[in-house]
Amino acid sequence: MINNVQEFNRLFQLYQKDNRFNLYINDYPKNEFLFQFYSDEIEDLNLEYVDITSNSIKKIHDYRAKLSDFFQPEELPTLEIKSISGYFSHFDFYFMTNEKTFVFNYIHRDFLSQLIDILLSELDCNFISRLKTELLINLEYD
Secondary structure, three states: OOOOHHHHHHHEEEEEEOOEEEEEEEOOOHHHHHHHOOOOEEEEEEEEEEEOOOOEEEEEEEEEEEHHHOOOHHHHHHOEEEEEEEEEOOOOEEEEEEOOEEEEEEEEHHHHHHHHHHHOOOOOHHHHHHHHHHHHHOOEEO
8 A cells, every 4th residue: 555655645634623633544444444343333334336146226324334234354355345433432433435535533542553563564564663753754633
């Protein structure tokens, strides 16, 4: 996904408001998000996707569910997500998609580093640390 710091700066933007953060990620693969949070409980889950068998758009709205309640792991790579939103009560943050941008809202300061680790888990840990530093250098305030 990320090959260098310049690309990271183009894709990731962090905003701070009081003690919470909002993270905007351009072109973050929605399927990767599904893999990362497959077994976590989501409140107010809204998911719109294309059903490949019928080639129609399906919608899921559930008060409290896991992605694993609806999909098998082997389905995730081919799933075409149109939009997804919800709230992780366990992690205490909201998320949503807006066109090609993934938005993570109201992230607590204590969880921000862990969220970055989760989202960039395929990268080398030293490179992730460098990217975290870069993200904080470019922090904007709301």
